[in-house]
Amino acid sequence: MRIRRAGDRGLLIETDAPHRLNAAVRAAGLPGVVDVVPGERTVLVTTAGDPGRLAGLLPGLPLPDDDAGDAAPVEIPVVYDGADLAEVAELAGLTVGEVVALHGGADYTVAYLGFSPGFGYLTGLPERLHVPRRESPRTAVPAGSVAIAGPYAAVYPSRSPGGWRLLGRSDLPLWDVARTPPSLLQPGTRVRFVEAGP
Incomplete structure (x- = not known):
């Protein structure tokens, strides 16, 4: 764990x-903590108190096994009818059915939120499905699109541009x-993708 100051009232860990x-x-109830924002490899903690004092408390915090x-x-x-499903299968050297089975058979955890409100970066994607982003992003990806890129899976919570590869769609409002x-x-939320009918 490496802790650095971030402005007058923040710590970047x-x-x-x-x-x-x-x-x-969040569970420790440390005095003065205003907000906690996890990222891909960092956590930003802002405080109303002394950041130096808070920095001394962080290394001793026990991390939960399963928060x-x-x-x-x-x-x-998920309805698995995404525009990139066949291409993902080709890139991974799998059949479309195998891609669906691998994606739907995995256990995921939300690592952090970013990109747009409610967009969760989900870890747990099987390594066989680690495919690169599209070379040319789409200007508009529909809300509910279920997608993968690199080591992550996600669901687009709203219509937005995006370069992830689309496997399918979901009607669940995120x-x-x-x-x-x-x-x-x-x-920390655990997630499962469940194949749904068309």
Whole structure:
């Protein structure tokens, strides 16, 4: 764990387990903590108090093994008819059915949120499905598109540009401003993709 100052009131912590450190900081009730924001390999902690004092407390925090506890995974129904499904199969040296089985058979964890509100970067994608992003991003990816890129899986919560490879689509709303919190997925949430009918 490497801790660096980030402005007057922040600490940027480099870690191999950002979603677990996020859960540990939130659960510890450390004095003065204002916000905790996990990223791919970092966690930003802002404080109303003394950042130096807080930095001394962080290395001793025990990290949970599973910050989702006994919570059941969020099940995301997927119709596997994505525009890039056949291309992913070709890149991976698999059949379309094998891609669907691998993607739907894995257990995922939300590592962090980013890119757009409610966009969860999910770890746990089988290595056979680690394919690169598209060379040319689409200008508009429909909300609910289930996609993969590199080591991550995701669902686009809203219509946006994007370069991930589309495997299918889901009707499950991931972002809803009337919900508290608005994002269905949070760092540490476990996720399963479940094949649905057309």
